Every structure is written in structure tokens, then in C-alpha cells.
Amino acid sequence: MPTVQTVRGPVDVDDLGQTLMHEHVFVVATEYLDNYGRGAWWDEEQRVADAIAKLNALTAKGVRTIVDPTVWGLGRYIPRIQRIAEQVPGLHIIVATGIYAFEELPHQFEHRGPHLSPHLPDPMIDDFVRDLTVGIADTGVKAAFLKCVVEEKGLTPGVERICRAVARTHARTGAPITVHTNAAARSGLIALDLFAKEGVDLTKVVVGHAGDSNDLDYLMRLADTGATLGMDRFGLDLYNPTAQRVATIAALCQRGYADRMVLSHDTACFMDYFGGAWEETRSAVAPNWRYDHIHDDVLAALLDSGVTDDHIEQMLVFNPKRYFS
Ligand SMILES: [Zn+2]
Numbered sequence: 001m002p003t004v005q006t007v008r009g010p011v012d013v014d015d016l017g018q019t020l021m022h023e024h025v026f027v028v029a030t031e032y033l034d035n036y037g038r039g040a041w042w043d044e045e046q047r048v049a050d051a052i053a054k055l056n057a058l059t060a061k062g063v064r065t066i067v068d069p070t071v072w073g074l075g076r077y078i079p080r081i082q083r084i085a086e087q088v089p090g091l092h093i094i095v096a097t098g099i100y101a102f103e104e105l106p107h108q109f110e111h112r113g114p115h116l117s118p119h120l121p122d123p124m125i126d127d128f129v130r131d132l133t134v135g136i137a138d139t140g141v142k143a144a145f146l147k148c149v150v151e152e153k154g155l156t157p158g159v160e161r162i163c164r165a166v167a168r169t170h171a172r173t174g175a176p177i178t179v180h181t182n183a184a185a186r187s188g189l190i191a192l193d194l195f196a197k198e199g200v201d202l203t204k205v206v207v208g209h210a211g212d213s214n215d216l217d218y219l220m221r222l223a224d225t226g227a228t229l230g231m232d233r234f235g236l237d238l239y240n241p242t243a244q245r246v247a248t249i250a251a252l253c254q255r256g257y258a259d260r261m262v263l264s265h266d267t268a269c270f271m272d273y274f275g276g277a278w279e280e281t282r283s284a285v286a287p288n289w290r291y292d293h294i295h296d297d298v299l300a301a302l303l304d305s306g307v308t309d310d311h312i313e314q315m316l317v318f319n320p321k322r323y324f325s
Contacts, residue, residue, distance in 0.1 A: 004324040005132075005142040006065075006092040007078070007085040016092060017064030019320035022178065022208060022232035023291060024268035025051055025068055025084060025093065029075040032272055041276020048080065051269040052087040054291060059090035061295040065320070066093055067264075069147040069178050069208070073100030075272070078139045094324070097131035098147035098166055099124070100180070105158040114161060124165040125172070132173050144324060146170060149180040150191040163191065167198035176204040176323050178230065183213035183239075188222045202226040204323065206262060212239045214248045216255075223252070223260040228319060232264035234298050235289030242288065242298060249315075250305035258311040262319050263294055 003010040026047070033042055058066070070076045078095065085093050099106065113122040131143040148166040150159060163179070170177055177200065181188040188207040195205060203226040210219060211231030223229055231249055233239055249261060267282075267289045274281040282289055288297065299312060 002325045004094060005144040006094050007081055007141050008092070011092055013321045013325050015064070016317070016321055016324065018062050018316045019065040019067060019262075020063055020264040020291070020294070021067045021206060021262035021320055021323075022069055022230055022264035022266050023066040024070045024074070024266070024271070025055070025066075025081055026077070027070060027074050027268050027271040027273065028077070029272060030077055033075070037272065037276070047270055048083060051084050054269050055084065055088040055091050058291045059088065061292050063291075063295070064090070064092060066091065067096075067145070067178075067320070068093055069096045069098075069145070069180075071096050071098040071100050071147045072106065076136075078136045078141050082139060082141060094144045095136070095141060096145050096147045096178070097128045097136070097143035097169075099162045100147065100149055101158055101162060102149055102151040103153055103156045103158055105161060109161075122161065122165045122168070124162065125169050128165065128169040129172055132169070132175050144175065146175050146177045147180070148177070148191075150182075150187040150194075151180070152182045152185040152187065154185070154187060154190050155194065160194070163194050164198060167195050167200050170200050170204065171198070174204075176206070178206040178208050180208045181210065183209055183211075183215075183218075186213075186215075186218055188218075188227075192222060192225050192227055196225070203228075206230045206323065209233055209239075209266070211245055211248070212236075214240065214244050216248070216251055219248070219252060220255070220257070223257050227260070228323065229257075229261045230264065231261050231315075233266045234263065235265050235267060235293045236286055237288065238286060242293075242301070246298060246301045246305055249302060250307050253307045253311045258307075258314045259319060261315050262323075263298070263315050265289060265291060265293060267291060
């Protein structure tokens with residue numbers, strides 16, 4: 001049986017069980033935290049305890065694995081995740097490498113590699129490969145997948161370099177890819193086109209946030225490449241209400257696409273986008289944007305819409321297992 005790397009080490013893919021394919025534990029930028037959070041809105045012990053409680057509650061719903069695409073640009077900090085994983089023994093946490101940038105490269109890469117000559121290898125690739133094969137920093141934790149972004153502005157020079165580096169790391173390691181896309185801008189098509197030209201196995205790509213769209217033609221075009229649709233923002237009603245997300249998944253299941261979708265919320269235990277006011281903002285603006293919305297509400301709604309138990313098993317268990325196999 002193939003194994004997949006998790007925060008606590010390699011796990012048989014058969015043990016992944018019900019998997020939420022796009023959840024963050026924390027979205028907290030280290031530089032922001034170190035300069036403005038500590039001594040103000042950030043209490044390390046309280047936040048860690050809160051995360052342990054929330055993730056243990058999630059395992060009580062039957063979820064066995066979360067896939068966390070928090071990379072550079074979103075505040076990846078593995079030692080804190082390790083601490084939490086030790087206290088949530090029923091949950092596998094799979095972490096990522098890559099860069100989250102909508103337009104520009106981090107300056108640390110800007111003046112190196114292909115910038116100097118198009119023939120030079122990108123130093124990003126070595127960093128990504130190291131995360132996947134040696135481990136992240138000195139944690140011993142290996143990433144198991146790659147993350148990049150194609151947003152509204154499409155392939156800006158910075159985004160294109162990151163996406164190509166991700167594609168070439170995939171070619172070297174076989175690691176699967178999750179790409180954040182903008183459904184309104186239909187940027188999933190741009191991402192898949194670039195990946196195809198780079199020789200990426202598109203069955204190893206999740207088009208993140210595809211579920212913000214209800215445009216079946218767009219979604220089927222993506223899925224027909226072999227890629228998997230990330231129906232992964234349940235509870236973010238601002239982008240697409242739950243009832244619409246459910247209807248779209250039901251329509252795609254009816255057309256035979258249950259093997260091309262995965263489910264998730266894209267939420268977090270804490271996110272610094274609102275300073276310290278995460279819980280207040282989340283509960284006021286998107287009260288269902290929490291880890292258990294799918295198990296508490298969405299699965300029943302899917303069944304009511306004609307989606308079968310087999311389809312749900314496919315989306316929650318088999319498709320994630322195939323992605324990591
Ligand atoms: Zn996300």
C-alpha cells in the first residue's frame with residue numbers, strides 16, 4: 001500500500017478515511033504575529049488549546065484526515081502544528097509546500113534563478129523538493145503536496161514562475177498539486193493549461209475553490225481534463241451559498257462526476273485577516289464557516305438532493321486516497 005506523509009509521519013493511504021481536502025489549522029503570518037500579535041491579540045497557549053479542542057471535535061464527527069494547504073504567504077509554521085497534532089491523535093494532518101501569492105514573487109526569489117537567465121533552474125524548486133523529501137526546516141515533517149495560486153489577474157510573471165516551479169517539482173517528485181483559483185475569473189482553466197504544457201498529470205491536481213462556481217460548463221471542462229474539483233468553501237456563503245453549492249454538486253453527481261470532486265470548508269481555527277477578531281468576524285459574517293458544517297448540515301442536504309451514500313464516500317474517502325496514492 002502506498003503511504004502519505006503526515007505531521008506525525010507516514011500513514012497508509014487506506015488509513016486516511018474521511019478527508020477534508022482543504023482546511024487550515026492556522027492562517028497567521030509569522031511577521032505580523034511577531035510584531036503586532038504577541039502581547040496584543042495572540043495568546044499562544046490559548047490558541048493551541050482552542051485548536052486542539054476544535055480538531056478533536058472534528059474527529060468526533062468521523063473525520064480522520066485534514067489536508068492543510070497553508071504555505072509561505074499564509075503563515076506556515078510547522079512546530080505549532082506538530083504540538084497540536086500530538087494532542088489530536090485521531091486526526092491525520094497533511095501539510096503542503098509551495099507559495100501563496102496573487103501577483104508577485106517573494107523578494108527572496110525575485111533576483112535569482114530564471115530572473116538572471118531563463119536557462120537557470122529556479123531555486124524555489126530545490127526548496128519545494130527539500131520540503132517533500134527531506135522535511136520542512138528542522139521539524140522532520142515532510143510536505144505531501146504542492147500549493148500555488150492563479151487568481152483574477154492570471155499568469156502575472158510572479159505567479160507564472162511559482163506555478164512552473166510547482167509543476168517541475170511535481171515532475172521530480174510526483175507530489176500532487178492544489179491550485180487556488182478564482183471561479184468568477186475561471187482561472188482554473190489557465191492553471192490547468194499551464195500544468196498540461198508542463199507535463200503535469202492532471203489527475204493529480206485539485207482545482208481549489210472550483211465550488212465557488214455554479215457554472216456547470218466551466219466545472220465539467222475542468223473535470224474533463226482529469227482534474228479534481230475542490231468543492232471546498234462550504235460555509236463561505238458570501239462566495240456561494242450552501243444551497244447553491246449543494247445543488248451544483250448534485251447536478252455534477254447526476255452527470256457522473258462524483259469521482260472528480262472533493263469536499264471541504266477552507267476554514268481555520270484562527271485566521272489573522274481580521275487582526276484578533278477572528279471568532280467575532282466569522283460568527284457574524286459566515287457563521288457556518290466551521291469544520292463541522294459539512295457533517296452537521298451539508299451531507300444531509302446532499303442526500304436530499306439525490307446524491308447517494310456512495311457518491312459521498314467517493315468524495316470524502318476514495319478521491320482523497322487516489323490523490324495521495
Ligand atoms: Zn485555503
